[in-house]
Every structure is written in structure tokens, then in C-alpha cells.
Amino acid sequence: MNIAIESDEPSDVNGGRAALPDAKFLTAAVQSSTKRVEELLAAGAELQDTPSSATAFSALINKVTALTIPRWHFSMLNDAERCDAFALALEKNVRPGMHVLDIGSGTGLLAMMAVRAGAAAVTTCEADPLLAEITRRIVAEQGMSETITVVPKPSFLLRPGVDLARPADLVVTEIVDCGLVGEGLLPAMRHARAELLAPEGRLVPGSARLRGALIESKPISDLNRVGRASGFDVSLFNVAATVGHFPVRTATWPHRMLGGVAVLAEFDFARDPLEDGARRVLLPVAADGTAHAVLVWWEMDLGGGVVLRNSPDNTGSHWMQGFVSFRDPMPVRAGETLSVVLRWEGTKLYAEHDPPPPEVSK
Numbered sequence: 001m002n003i004a005i006e007s008d009e010p011s012d013v014n015g016g017r018a019a020l021p022d023a024k025f026l027t028a029a030v031q032s033s034t035k036r037v038e039e040l041l042a043a044g045a046e047l048q049d050t051p052s053s054a055t056a057f058s059a060l061i062n063k064v065t066a067l068t069i070p071r072w073h074f075s076m077l078n079d080a081e082r083c084d085a086f087a088l089a090l091e092k093n094v095r096p097g098m099h100v101l102d103i104g105s106g107t108g109l110l111a112m113m114a115v116r117a118g119a120a121a122v123t124t125c126e127a128d129p130l131l132a133e134i135t136r137r138i139v140a141e142q143g144m145s146e147t148i149t150v151v152p153k154p155s156f157l158l159r160p161g162v163d164l165a166r167p168a169d170l171v172v173t174e175i176v177d178c179g180l181v182g183e184g185l186l187p188a189m190r191h192a193r194a195e196l197l198a199p200e201g202r203l204v205p206g207s208a209r210l211r212g213a214l215i216e217s218k219p220i221s222d223l224n225r226v227g228r229a230s231g232f233d234v235s236l237f238n239v240a241a242t243v244g245h246f247p248v249r250t251a252t253w254p255h256r257m258l259g260g261v262a263v264l265a266e267f268d269f270a271r272d273p274l275e276d277g278a279r280r281v282l283l284p285v286a287a288d289g290t291a292h293a294v295l296v297w298w299e300m301d302l303g304g305g306v307v308l309r310n311s312p313d314n315t316g317s318h319w320m321q322g323f324v325s326f327r328d329p330m331p332v333r334a335g336e337t338l339s340v341v342l343r344w345e346g347t348k349l350y351a352e353h354d355p356p357p358p359e360v361s362k
């Protein structure tokens with residue numbers, strides 16, 4: 001059952017004291033990031049004034065990529081299960097003569113797979129201009145520049161008839177994080193199917209299902225919240241905590257699953273609204289303990305019988321699981337059923353007790 005979202009307010013930072021809505025905080029946060037950009041600009045200007053050397057350019061580009069390109073691109077590209085699944089799905093779904101749109105080039109991997117699977121033309125778009133340039137060069141090296149067009153734009157800015165010659169027969173994308181929604185999959189799919197996909201066109205993936213269970217793990221919870229350190233209250237630091245779900249390789253941390261696995265949400269990318277939403281779920285409790293979070297993972301249907309999942313037992317996947325903290329840890333008893341509201345809002349997942357537990361004075 002999907003339910004209405006009751007509040008537009010983003011959830012509070014996980015636990016601890018709430019972040020103070022203070023202009024000084026904001027100014028300091030902006031200063032931290034602009035300082036880095038200013039340093040890079042200064043280094044770039046210096047390079048242009050002095051005789052350029054390949055080593056100096058590489059060093060500067062490396063500084064930029066460290067800031068702008070997430071490190072997980074490497075583990076993602078080396079995740080053979082993921083790559084094989086997309087390659088197989090494209091082989092099963094691409095028909096000769098098709099025009100394929102790949103959203104989120106990265107290195108152009110899925111675009112090149114689509115050509116190998118028989119696509120006549122592929123358009124691949126990438127929001128990050130540096131990654132788009134890397135893709136353009138990799139595609140050229142593979143001798144595929146005639147077939148693959150690289151567009152350095154987010155998919156939302158693609159104009160049919162301009163950026164892609166005609167609507168795509170198939171849209172493929174892998175903008176998927178540990179909690180499914182964290183890279184903007186839902187709005188990108190919603191936009192693509194309305195504006196960029198031909199009637200009767202296919203989406204890969206076609207659907208996905210979020211699963212989850214209650215988890216007890218103070219060590220994992222402590223990765224993203226703090227109270228006292230060496231006797232001092234440093235909880236104000238929670239202003240820097242990740243809001244919403246965050247990735248965790250569950251198997252590497254002490255933890256206890258407190259109950260059975262439930263389906264939290266299901267998305268049919270061709271038909272569902274793919275808007276922000278929420279669902280009330282009943283989570284069975286099998287053991288006494290303290291529920292810190294709902295641990296989430298997904299199953300993604302790529303079509304043709306190909307399914308990918310980042311469940312906790314899939315320890316070889318580069319995708320971790322999503323840890324969706326409760327605002328406050330919650331004592332639970334074996335045999336009860338906990339009613340929890342899971343919300344997906346923008347690129348975040350939130351979990352709330354339903355009804356909320358009584359306020360505890362701190």
C-alpha cells in the first residue's frame with residue numbers, strides 16, 4: 001500500500017542534536033568547497049602560464065578527478081557480475097537496427113555493449129563533462145565513433161531531434177546506488193520514457209523491488225552519528241552526518257538481523273508514477289534487541305530473465321546494502337510486528353516508526 005507523504009520537511013540528521021539552521025554554518029560550508037575550487041583554478045592558471053608538461057597536466061587532472069569522480073567507478077567496472085548481467089540483458093533485448101539511448105555513460109561501457117549486441121546507433125549521455133570526454137576517447141579507441149554519439153549532458157536536457165536523431169527503441173541505464181534511488185533513477189526513468197523513448201520502446205532495467213529487514217548494529221550506526229567522545233559532547237558534528245540511507249557492507253560489521261525479510265517497495269519503470277512516495281510496511285521481529293535501522297537492498301529485473309541483486313549474501317557485488325537509520329534506536333521484542341514507513345524522497349530513503357515512539361527526554 002502506498003501512502004501519502006505527510007511532510008515536505010527532510011528528515012532530521014540521523015540522531016543526536018538537530019543541525020542548527022544557522023547562516024554561519026552555511027557560509028562556512030560553502031567556503032570549504034569554494035576553497036578547493038579556487039585552488040584548482042589557481043593550479044590550472046599556473047599551468048597555462050608555464051611550459052606545459054604531460055606530468056603536470058596529469059597531476060592536475062588527478063586532483064580534479066579526486067574531487068569530481070567517485071572512486072566507486074573502479075569497483076563498479078571491475079564487478080564482473082554486474083557487467084556480465086548488463087551485457088547479457090542487452091544481447092537479449094537489442095534487435096538489429098535499434099537506436100539505443102544509454103543514460104549515464106561513465107566510460108561508455110553500456111553503449112559499447114549495445115553496439116556489440118547489434119544496435120545500429122547508440123546515443124550515450126553523461127552529466128559529468130570529464131566523464132563524457134573520457135567516454136568519447138574510449139569509444140574512438142574502440143573504433144565505434146561512427147555508431148556511438150556521446151552527448152555531454154544530463155538526460156533531462158536531451159532534446160529529441162537535436163541530441164538524438166529519433167526517439168530510442170531501447171533506453172538502458174545503470175544509475176543505481178545501494179538503495180536504488182540514490183543516483184536519481186526514478187526521475188531519469190520517468191523523464192526518459194515520456195520524452196526520449198519511442199512508443200513500444202523498452203526500458204532496461206524494466207522493474208526493481210526493494211527488500212529489507214530490521215537490523216541491530218551499533219557499530220554501523222556509529223559510522224554516521226556521534227554523541228560523546230572522551231567525555232565531551234560533540235553531537236553538533238552530526239550536522240555533517242549523511243541524511244537518509246548510506247552504504248554499508250553488512251557482512252564486514254558486527255550486526256544482528258532482528259527479523260524476516262519483507263518487500264518494501266516495487267517499481268515498474270514503464271508504468272508506475274516514479275514520484276517521491278512512501279509505503280507502510282509491517283516488519284516481523286524474530287529476536288529481542290534494539291533496531292537501529294532498516295537494512296535495504298534491491299532486485300533489479302534487466303529483462304530476458306536477467307536479475308541483479310545487492311542482497312547481504314552477495315558479498316562479491318561492488319554494491320553494498322543501504323542502512324536506513326531510525327531517528328532513535330528502538331527496542332523490539334520477538335513476536336511483535338513493527339509498522340514502519342519507508343519514504344523515497346529525491347535521492348534518499350528514510351525509515352520512520354509508525355506510530356512514532358513517545359518522546360524520550362535526553
Ligand SMILES: C[S@@+](CC[C@H](N)C(=O)[O-])C[C@H]1O[C@@H](n2cnc3c(N)ncnc32)[C@H](O)[C@@H]1O
Pocket residue numbers: 076077103104105106107108109110125126127128131153154155156173174175176183184188
Ligand atoms: C553508476 S555510473 C554507470 C556508468 C556506466 N553506465 C556503466 O554502467 O559502467 C552512472 C553514471 O551516470 C551519470 N549520470 C547519473 N545520472 C545521469 C543522468 N540523469 N544523465 C546523464 N548522466 C547521468 C553519472 O555521472 C555516472 O557517470
